[in-house]
Amino acid sequence: xxxxxxxxxxxxxxxSCGFDxxxxxxxxxxxxxxxxxxxxxxxxxTKIEGADLPLDTKKNVAGVAVEALLANYENEIGxxxxxxxxxxxxxxxxxxxxxxxxxxxxxxxxxxxPFSPHKLVEFAMEGEKLASGNAHADNVAPALLGGFTxxxxxxxxxxxxxxxxxxxxxxxxxxxxxxxxxxxxxxxKQNVTLKQAIHQWGNVGGFISGLFTEDYELIGxxxxxxxxxxxxxxxxxxxxxxxxxxxxxxxxxxxxxxxGPSIFALSKSITTAKNxxxxxNDVYTKTGLDFDIHISKINSQGVKxxx
Amino acid sequence: xxxxxxxxxxxxxxxSCGFDxxxxxxxxxxxxxxxxxxxxxxxxxTKIEGADLPLDTKKNVAGVAVEALLANYENEIGxxxxxxxxxxxxxxxxxxxxxxxxxxxxxxxxxxxPFSPHKLVEFAMEGEKLASGNAHADNVAPALLGGFTxxxxxxxxxxxxxxxxxxxxxxxxxxxxxxxxxxxxxxxKQNVTLKQAIHQWGNVGGFISGLFTEDYELIGxxxxxxxxxxxxxxxxxxxxxxxxxxxxxxxxxxxxxxxGPSIFALSKSITTAKNxxxxxNDVYTKTGLDFDIHISKINSQGVKxxx
Numbered sequence: 340x341x342x343x344x345x346x347x348x349x350x351x352x353x354x355s356c357g358f359d360x361x362x363x364x365x366x367x368x369x370x371x372x373x374x375x376x377x378x379x380x381x382x383x384x385t386k387i388e389g390a391d392l393p394l395d396t397k398k399n400v401a402g403v404a405v406e407a408l409l410a411n412y413e414n415e416i417g418x419x420x421x422x423x424x425x426x427x428x429x430x431x432x433x434x435x436x437x438x439x440x441x442x443x444x445x446x447x448x449x450x451x452x453p454f455s456p457h458k459l460v461e462f463a464m465e466g467e468k469l470a471s472g473n474a475h476a477d478n479v480a481p482a483l484l485g486g487f488t489x490x491x492x493x494x495x496x497x498x499x500x501x502x503x504x505x506x507x508x509x510x511x512x513x514x515x516x517x518x519x520x521x522x523x524x525x526x527x528k529q530n531v532t533l534k535q536a537i538h539q540w541g542n543v544g545g546f547i548s549g550l551f552t553e554d555y556e557l558i559g560x561x562x563x564x565x566x567x568x569x570x571x572x573x574x575x576x577x578x579x580x581x582x583x584x585x586x587x588x589x590x591x592x593x594x595x596x597x598x599g600p601s602i603f604a605l606s607k608s609i610t611t612a613k614n615x616x617x618x619x620n621d622v623y624t625k626t627g628l629d630f631d632i633h634i635s636k637i638n639s640q641g642v643k644x645x646x
Numbered sequence: 647x648x649x650x651x652x653x654x655x656x657x658x659x660x661x662s663c664g665f666d667x668x669x670x671x672x673x674x675x676x677x678x679x680x681x682x683x684x685x686x687x688x689x690x691x692t693k694i695e696g697a698d699l700p701l702d703t704k705k706n707v708a709g710v711a712v713e714a715l716l717a718n719y720e721n722e723i724g725x726x727x728x729x730x731x732x733x734x735x736x737x738x739x740x741x742x743x744x745x746x747x748x749x750x751x752x753x754x755x756x757x758x759x760p761f762s763p764h765k766l767v768e769f770a771m772e773g774e775k776l777a778s779g780n781a782h783a784d785n786v787a788p789a790l791l792g793g794f795t796x797x798x799x800x801x802x803x804x805x806x807x808x809x810x811x812x813x814x815x816x817x818x819x820x821x822x823x824x825x826x827x828x829x830x831x832x833x834x835k836q837n838v839t840l841k842q843a844i845h846q847w848g849n850v851g852g853f854i855s856g857l858f859t860e861d862y863e864l865i866g867x868x869x870x871x872x873x874x875x876x877x878x879x880x881x882x883x884x885x886x887x888x889x890x891x892x893x894x895x896x897x898x899x900x901x902x903x904x905x906g907p908s909i910f911a912l913s914k915s916i917t918t919a920k921n922x923x924x925x926x927n928d929v930y931t932k933t934g935l936d937f938d939i940h941i942s943k944i945n946s947q948g949v950k951x952x953x
Contacts, residue, residue, distance in 0.1 A: 360848045491852035492845070497867060499855050531843050533836050533873070538799070540847035541667045544854050545798035548806050551858035560804060566840070 347441025400466030436478030439466025485641030562592025654748025707773030743785030746773025792948030869899025
């Protein structure tokens with residue numbers, strides 16, 4: 340029985356200006372999974388540690404994603420999945436995406452890569468659909484392709500890997516409060532002014548140009564969200580104070596990770612990212628809320644084998 | 647008296663997905679201007695050929711732009727301007743921008759470049775303000791910086807030069823009809839759905855990624871405008887047929903140039919661009935309307951000296 344142990348990375352979606360289209364992959368925050376091929380057909384979740392998640396394949400994002408892959412594979416095979424969950428569910432750093440992406444990547448690897456990374460994104464999106472009712476790609480794409488990714492289009496799906504400047508480091512704070520997905524969605528108005536939209540696509544353009552030219556100042560200037568952040572940030576305690584502190588400590592930019600409640604800050608060096616961690620730690624310590632802080636370089640590879 | 651003759655290029659703004667933010671510079675379509683420094687203070691338009699435009703400095707975009715520059719220059723000097731207009735006014739390929747940009751570029755050159763290209767964009771925008779009531783930068787920026795440009799932000803002004811893949815060639819048809827700026831504006835709704843906006847900024851991201859990675863197919867897929875084109879194209883006779891014909895002939899994409907009535911098609915080679923010109927010529931010949939067709943590589947330099 341062939342088996343591999345993998346690192347299934349956490350991801351930061353939206354990145355301020357790029358709601359629903361931009362995302363990036365973290366390097367030191369993620370789950371571990373052991374995926375094994377079996378002669379016994381079917382998909383089985385044999386073990387889950389670190390989270391209270393269903394072993395039922397049809398109700399588990401990793402199971403659903405692997406079933407989507409197997410439905411497209413020529414031979415009948417079996418897959419056993421062990422999940423060692425380290426990313427907390429509902430944190431806003433792609434917990435479900437890590438499981439979906441990790442599982443399909445590992446199965447594809449064990450099968451000698453019959454599917455392209457872009458095809459794996461489609462399979463993993465089935466997991467996202469189960470998790471949130473919405474087959475979004477802005478977390479599974481960076482988890483599978485690594486680095487920064489753009490979902491140019493959903494119909495047809497068109498996912499593009501962008502360039503990753505080497506010096507970028509993420510600081511992420513996860514306040515351990517529950518933000519219901521339904522609440523995070525209901526605060527978003529479905530109409531925007533043309534003026535706001537132009538402002539936002541100017542920033543998407545600036546951010547992507549900054550990545551390709553490694554212009555860190557431009558990346559920072561472009562990390563601005565005039566549409567979603569003003570609506571969603573009201574659900575995140577101390578958001579404005581965290582943002583102010585992060586920018587004062589030298590971060591290039593700061594915003595909501597995915598649909599929150601996690602907040603990301605992007606910096607140009609590990610030193611700055613650590614300083615940012617310290618100041619946002621100070622802001623959150625005063626709230627009395629539980630929280631985690633992660634510091635991570637950008638993982639330009641995506642899912643990887645650890646054993 | 648120091649004097650230079652320059653080529654002041656036409657430009658294509660918006661480029662489908664990038665309303666108000668993207669633009670590019672043409673190489674074989676443009677005006678000529680002769681700019682001279684004079685010991686007699688003040689700005690004078692001494693000659694205009696090819697168009698019925700005001701010689702009064704305060705009413706001429708080139709005059710206004712140069713006055714904005716001189717207001718920021720330490721010494722009192724004089725400037726004489728001759729304009730040999732080849733770009734038709736109201737064509738939608740940056741006629742006023744060529745005059746404003748050409749004039750300030752030439753004066754700056756004659757003064758040994760005291761101002762940065764980005765500062766020249768600000769001066770030239772004063773000419774645009776006179777021409778349309780709106781100090782937009784999406785034509786003057788590519789005229790001055792060359793190649794493809796992004797206006798990331800207007801307040802503060804933040805203009806970025808993008809990468810220019812070498813094989814791109816523009817075909818532009820200018821139907822000689824008058825589209826009033828007020829009409830071109832009044833058809834645009836000031837609210838859009840969030841879904842349309844996301845679609846559009848996915849394409850802006852895809853287009854810019856395509857430029858940097860020289861992925862011509864991606865550039866083509868991204869040349870899509872779900873917001874402005876459906877509204878504005880009703881003012882341009884045979885727009886849909888021109889677009890269909892251009893795409894059938896191999897163009898990567900096709901859309902409205904600026905606020906129209908010109909239509910641009912972007913192709914990967916001069917051969918394709920010529921084929922595109924032929925088929926859109928056929929479409930327009932049937933209308934009985936007068937029209938011009940231009941074929942041009944992308945001018946990555948911008949305004950240049952010709953004598």
